[in-house]
Amino acid sequence: MNQKILYSLCLTGIVSTLIVQSASAEVVQTKSGVSQNITHRELRERLVNQAELLSQVPNSPTLVEVTAVKATPTDKGVELILQTTQGEELQITNRSADNNFIADIPNAQLRLPNSDGFIFRSEKPTEGITEITVTNLDANTIRVTVIGEGGLPTAELFDTDEGLIFGLTPVVTSAQTPQLPAEPETETQTEQPSTPDQPIELVVTGQQDRYSVPNATTATRTDTPLRDIPQSIQVVPRQVLEDQQAIRASEALRNVSGVQRGNTAGGGSQVFNIRGFQQFGGNLRDGFRDGFSVIETANLERIEVLKGPASVLYGNLDPGGVINFVTKQPLSEPFYAVGLQVGSFGLVRPTLDFSGPLNPEGTLLYRLNTAYEKGGNFRDFDQEIERFFISPVVTWKISDRTDLTFELDYLNNKHPFDRGVIAFGTGIANIPFDRILGEPDDFNEKTDFSAGYRLEHRFNDNWKIRNRFRFSSLDETSLITDFGRLNEETGELSREFVTVEADDKTYALQTDIVGNFSTGAVKHTLVFGVDQSWQASNLFGTFADAPSINIFNPVYRVETRPARVQFPDSFSRVSETNSLGFFLQDQVTLTENLKLLVGGRFDIINQSSPSDEQEDQAFTPRVGIVYQPIQPISLYTSFSRSFEPNSGTRVDGSLLEPVRGTQYEIGIRGEFFNSRLITNLAAYEIIKSNLGVTDPDNPDFSIPLGEQRSRGIELDVTGQILPGWNMIASYAYTDARVTKDDNLQPGNLIDGVPFNSASLWSTYEIQTGDLQGLGFGLGLFYVGERQGDLNNSFQVPSYVRTDASVFYRRDNWKVGINVNNLFNVDYVEATGQRRNRIDPGAPLTVRGTLSVEF
Known part of the structure; x- marks a missing residue:
C-alpha cells in the first residue's frame, strides 16, 4: 500500500x-x-x-x-x-x-x-x-x-x-459460575495493579453498543456475519423496540428501508409490503412459517428482514423478502425484569421477563415472558383492545454436545374489527380519522397457540444435526359490519352484516445437517435440509343485509343486527396443504476476502379442497459473491428466485405454473467507527411473472401472462456514533408497477408502495456527571404519496411523522416517556387494495414506561 x-x-x-x-x-x-x-x-x-x-x-x-x-x-x-x-x-x-x-x-x-x-x-x-x-x-x-x-x-x-x-x-454444561470477590463494605471498589496471576477486572463504561448486530441467521440458517452475506438483510435489535416502546411489529419495522405495512384484515393480521410486494406467504418466527397473526413483541430478541427471494431456504414465499421474528432464549444466569406501560386512550400494559437455571448444575434453563394489554385504541368503538400473552421456554443441556429446547406460546387477542376509512374521488374522504363506519360492537377475537421443540446434537467440532418441530393452532371469531359501495353524491355507504368462524392447524418439521470442512485452502460451511409441513384450514361464515350509513353524519344501528342463527346466507372454505422441500447450501470461503454463497431447493406442494386438487413442483436457486477489498467494506452481488403456487387453471383444465420471482441485486456494506456503525446500500430489480390473468377467449379460465416489476435503491444505517449516541436510519426509492396484465393498464403502480420513504431514529444518553443516565430520542418517519389500489383510482397523500422520547436510566431501573406523532398530523398507515379498506394512523399518542431488572 x-x-x-x-x-x-x-x-x-x-x-x-x-x-x-x-x-x-x-x-x-x-x-x-x-x-x-x-x-x-x-x-x-x-x-x-x-x-x-x-x-x-x-x-x-x-x-x-x-x-x-x-x-x-x-x-x-x-x-x-x-x-x-x-x-x-x-x-x-x-x-x-x-x-x-x-x-x-x-x-x-x-x-x-x-x-x-x-x-x-x-x-x-x-x-x-x-x-x-x-x-x-x-x-x-x-x-x-x-x-x-x-x-x-x-x-x-x-x-x-x-x-x-x-x-x-465458554458457556457449557460443565462450566461453573465464576467466583466473585467478597462484597465490599462501601460502594467504592479500588483496583490494585495487576500481576501475571491476577486478572484485571474490566467493565464497559456507559451503555454497550446495542443498535448494531453483527450476525444474523435468516439469510443462511447459520449464524453468519452480515458482512459475509451477499443479500440485503437488516436487523432491528431489542434495544430499538425498547427505546421506541414498540408494542406492535409494524412500529419497529418502520425503521427498515423498503418495508411498508399492508392490509390488516380489519386489524387482526400483520401483512407487510417489502420491496413493492405484499408478503401473502406470511412471516417467520424462529424460522417457522407464522401466518398473519399480530406478533407480540414481549418475547422478541430482534427482528431480521431478508430482502428479496428467500424460497431457497423457506419454500413458497413472495419475492419481496421475508421477516423473521427471533425470540428470547433462556439465560445461564438469573435474570428478572418487570415493566409497565401506560398511555393515551387508556393503554395499560404490564410485562414480565424471567430467566435463569432450574437446577444447581445449570443443565436446565428457563425463560418466561408474559404480557397483558388493555386499551390504546383511538378509534371510536364501544370496546377496547384486550390481549394476553405467555411464552415459557425450557432448555435441557443433555450433554456437552446435545441440547433440547421446548417452547410454547399462547396469545388471546380481542379487538374491534375495523376496516378504517374510505376513499372519496381520487383521495380520502374528509371525515375525522377516529370515526368508524361499521358498528361500535364489531369485534374480532383470535387465539393463537403453538408448541414445539428444538434438538441439536454436535457429532464433533465440525458437524452437527438440528431437528425442530412446531405445532400451531389458530381459532378465530368475528362479528363484522362490512363495507360495500359509496354513493359519493349522497355520502351513503352500503353495508352488510357478516359473522366468521375459522380455525387453522399446522404441523411443521425441519431437519438439517451443518458441516464445516476444507478442500485444500478453500473452506466450506455446508447445510443440507429437509422441511415438511401439513396445514388444514376451515372457514365458515354467514351474511345478511345491513342498513347503510352516511359517512358524514353516521347513525349506528346495532339493534338491527340479526341473531347469528337468523343470517340468511352462508359461505365456507375448507382446504389442506402438504409441502415437502429439500435444500442444499454451501458457504464457500475462497480466500479471506472472497466468499461465495450457492444453494438450491426443490419443493413439492399439494393443495386440496372438497372440489379441487392440485400439485406444484419448483426448483429455486440462489448464488451470490462477496468481495472485501479492505476489512470494513464488503461488495456483493447475487441472483435469487422464488415461487408460490398459482391457483388458476387453463381452459383445458391444466394447472398454471407457479408464480415466479427473480431478483438481481448489487450492494455495498460498510462497518465504520471500529464497526460501531453498519451501513448497507443496495440496488435491485425483481420481476414477478406467471401471474394468472383472465383468459380473454374464455373468461372463466386463466392464462399465465401477468407480470409485475419492482426496481429500487435502499440505504440502511444502524449503530453507535459515539458512546451513548445510537442511530437507526433508512431510505428507499421503490418503483413497483404492473408490466403485463390484460385486466389492468400496463404501467399502473402497485398499491401501497411510495416512490420515496425514509426514517431516522436517534437517541443520546449522557454518560458522565450528575445527569448520567438521562437520555433523549428523536424520530422522523417519511412516506411519500402512494396509490390506493391496483387500478390507481385514488391516491394516499405523503406524510412526515415526528416522534420524541425522554428517559432516565439508573442502576437497575429505567423510566421513560415517548410521544408519537408529536405534531398530531393526519396520515394513512396502510391501504387494503380496495377503496373501502384504508387504515388511518394514530394521532398524538403518549406512552410512559417503568422497568426494573433484578
Missing part, C-alpha cells in the same frame, strides 16, 4: 480514537493510574453476565505491534495470548453481541511472521467455542472475535510480560 495512504489511514484512526476517548470520560484504574468507582453489583452484572470490557487509557498514540497470537486450552476454557512488549498501552473496547465476544483494540496492528501476517484463526479451540479470530480491522485496529456455541463467553483480561491475555470461559 502507498505509504502516504497508510499514514493517512493511521492518522485518521488515531484521531477517531482520541475523539471517542474524550467523549467517554469514565475509565477504571489501569497501569497508568486512572481510576473509576464501581459497585459490586455493577461488577457482577457486567463482568460475569455480559463479559463486557472497559477501555484502558493508552499512554501513546503510536501503533503497538502484536508479533504473535496463541490459543491455549485451559481447565476453564482457553487462553488467547497477544504477544507484545507494549501490552500496557493497549485499549480494549467491547463490541459483543448475542453469542459473539468481540473486542476492538485501537492503536494496534498484527505483524505475524506467517505468510498471511494479518490474521489468526483457531477453529474449535475448546468445547463451547466455535472459532476464535484475531485480525486487523483497519489500519490501526485489531479485532478479537470469539464465537460461543451456547452463549456469550465470559472473559478476564491479564497483562503480563508476555503480552495481553484473554482468559475465555
